[in-house]
Amino acid sequence: MALFFPGQTTCALCDGVLTDRDDCVGTSHFIAEGNHPLWRFSDAVMHRACFLRWDHRAAFVDAFNTLNRTGKRMLADGTIRDPLWRRLAEPVIDAVVAIESLFRRRPAALESNVRKRTRRQVGPRLLMTSP
Numbered sequence: 001m002a003l004f005f006p007g008q009t010t011c012a013l014c015d016g017v018l019t020d021r022d023d024c025v026g027t028s029h030f031i032a033e034g035n036h037p038l039w040r041f042s043d044a045v046m047h048r049a050c051f052l053r054w055d056h057r058a059a060f061v062d063a064f065n066t067l068n069r070t071g072k073r074m075l076a077d078g079t080i081r082d083p084l085w086r087r088l089a090e091p092v093i094d095a096v097v098a099i100e101s102l103f104r105r106r107p108a109a110l111e112s113n114v115r116k117r118t119r120r121q122v123g124p125r126l127l128m129t130s131p
């Protein structure tokens with residue numbers, strides 16, 4: 001990851017000073033060839049807003065995903081996903097999607113089960129709090 005000193009480091013695209021409150025995109029030095037047109041951006045930090053309106057954003061994302069050797073993937077908005085994180089998160093996301101899909105397909109049946117459980121759980125509590 002590029003070195004980033006809030007209040008000192010400047011955005012590689014607009015030269016504005018970056019603060020710790022700025023939403024930024026930054027990468028490590030992933031372009032080895034000094035004559036590559038995007039080389040100077042390969043170890044830099046930039047405002048995400050500047051990045052999102054940058055004419056070379058798609059080429060930069062493609063270069064990152066092709067040239068970096070860490071297995072990390074950059075999304076179109078500059079977010080970088082770690083392969084380990086992806087491996088851990090994807091099963092959770094798949095499970096959430098499956099549950100959501102189940103709710104969409106069988107809302108009445110699930111709602112009925114939730115009501116039964118709620119009645120069972122609420123009943124004893126009501127008895128305990130009664131005078």
Ligand SMILES: [Zn+2]
Pocket residue numbers: 011012013014015016046047050
């Ligand atoms: Zn900027």
